[in-house]
Amino acid sequence: MTLVYAQWGYPDFFGDVLEIAIERSRSDKLVIISDNEVGNRGQSWINIRSLLNGRYRAGEFLEWMLKNTPSNSNYAYCLARWMVLAEWLKTRYEDVDWPLCVADWDMVIFEPIGIGLKPGSMLARTLSPTKDFAMWPMFHREACPIWTVAEGLLNRFRMKDPSLLRSHDMAEWSIAIDRNQWSCDNLYAPSLGGVFDHNIHDPRGIFECEDDGYKKIGWEGGIPYFTIKGSDERVMANTIHCWGKYKSMTGELLKKARVTA
Numbered sequence: 001m002t003l004v005y006a007q008w009g010y011p012d013f014f015g016d017v018l019e020i021a022i023e024r025s026r027s028d029k030l031v032i033i034s035d036n037e038v039g040n041r042g043q044s045w046i047n048i049r050s051l052l053n054g055r056y057r058a059g060e061f062l063e064w065m066l067k068n069t070p071s072n073s074n075y076a077y078c079l080a081r082w083m084v085l086a087e088w089l090k091t092r093y094e095d096v097d098w099p100l101c102v103a104d105w106d107m108v109i110f111e112p113i114g115i116g117l118k119p120g121s122m123l124a125r126t127l128s129p130t131k132d133f134a135m136w137p138m139f140h141r142e143a144c145p146i147w148t149v150a151e152g153l154l155n156r157f158r159m160k161d162p163s164l165l166r167s168h169d170m171a172e173w174s175i176a177i178d179r180n181q182w183s184c185d186n187l188y189a190p191s192l193g194g195v196f197d198h199n200i201h202d203p204r205g206i207f208e209c210e211d212d213g214y215k216k217i218g219w220e221g222g223i224p225y226f227t228i229k230g231s232d233e234r235v236m237a238n239t240i241h242c243w244g245k246y247k248s249m250t251g252e253l254l255k256k257a258r259v260t261a
Contacts, residue, residue: 001027001028001029001097001098001099001100001101001112001113001138002027002028002029002030002031002096002097002098002099002100002101003021003025003027003029003030003031003101003103003109003113004030004031004032004033004085004088004100004101004102004103005017005018005021005031005032005033005034005103005104005105006033006034006048006081006084006085006088006102007033007034007048007077007081007105008034008035008048008077009034009035009036010034010036010038011105011106011247012248013106013242013247013248013250013251014105014106016108016250016251016253016254017105017106017107017108017242017250018032018038018043019254020108020109020110020250020253020254020257021103021108021109022043023257023258024109024110024111024257025109025111025112025113026112027101027112027113028097029043029044029095029096029097030043030044031043031044031045031046032044032045032046033045033046033048033051033081033084033085033088034046034047034048035047035048035049046088048084051084051087051088052084052087054087054090055086055087055090056083056084056086056087056150056151056153056154057083057154057157058080058081058083058084058087060157061079061080061083061153061154061157062076062077062080064157064160065079065080065164065165068165069165072165075167075168075169078168078169079153079164079167079168079169079172081169082146082149082150082153082169082172083150083153083154085102085146085150086146086147086149086150086151087150089144089146089147090147098139098140099138099139099140100138100139100144101113101138101139102138102139102146104241106241106242106243106246106247106250107239107240107241107242108239108240108241108242108250108253109238109239110223110224110236110237110238110239110240110257111194111236111238111239113138113196113238113239122139122140122145122182122183122184123138123139123140123145123177123182123183123184123185124138124184124185124186124187125138125173125184125185125186125187126186126187126188126196126197126198126239145176145180145182148176148180149172149173149176152172152176153172188205190235193235193236194235194236194237194238195226195235195236195237195238196238196239197215197226197237197238197239197240197241198241199241199243200214200215200217200240200241200242200243200244200246201213201214201215201243201244201245201246203215206228206229207226207227207228207229207235208226208227208228208229214244214245214246217237217240218234219256219259221259222256222257222258222259223236224236224237224240224253224256224257225237240253
């Protein structure tokens with residue numbers, strides 16, 4: 001499997017996220033596409049600037065989005081990364097060890113993420129019950145839909161479609177999946193004793209939460225787990241999607257992940 005993070009900037013927490021991914025994801029390849037070079041510990045670094053001016057015009061797209069939605073810059077960067085990834089795949093397709101997982105830069109991975117992709121599915125993602133939060137998807141080689149999504153963004157950018165200025169990548173993927181009727185696994189439900197957390201601060205669902213709505217995390221031998229409400233049943237947290245206060249707690253997660261039984 002290839003795990004890829006595509007991002008601009010180098011937020012404080014990303015170093016911790018990267019350390020855990022190197023130690024725990026057991027990916028065949030780890031690729032960082034960024035404007036800041038990362039230390040070499042077996043992963044490949046690609047300068048994101050080298051992918052901005054090609055077929056998918058990610059640089060122009062991002063400039064237009066930032067100019068017209070200055071208060072929503074995170075969504076602009078999240079949308080533009082799919083055009084960057086499409087550009088990368090255009091030239092590096094044969095270098096990918098499939099399946100491919102695209103991770104948010106605040107997604108901490110504790111277990112090999114490829115276990116969530118079932119044979120015969122085009123992609124997999126984790127959606128909340130109301131489908132408004134997601135952990136980013138995994139793709140099979142035979143039908144990688146990143147190009148389809150990137151082409152859609154490019155065509156709407158050419159027309160300066162104003163709806164793009166109010167959109168975000170979770171919505172764009174949901175639209176593309178429905179429109180193209182892609183086979184898609186939802187990893188929201190626990191499977192094989194583990195679950196892929198769609199968002200640590202979303203209290204909806206089956207797991208016990210703190211008073212502030214964040215899921216309660218327990219630890220055993222460096223493994224995080226959630227507890228199902230009204231029971232003592234534990235479910236391993238294969239991933240933790242660090243929103244809100246957890247962006248400043250990644251160092252704590254890294255420290256606890258290194259504690260062995």
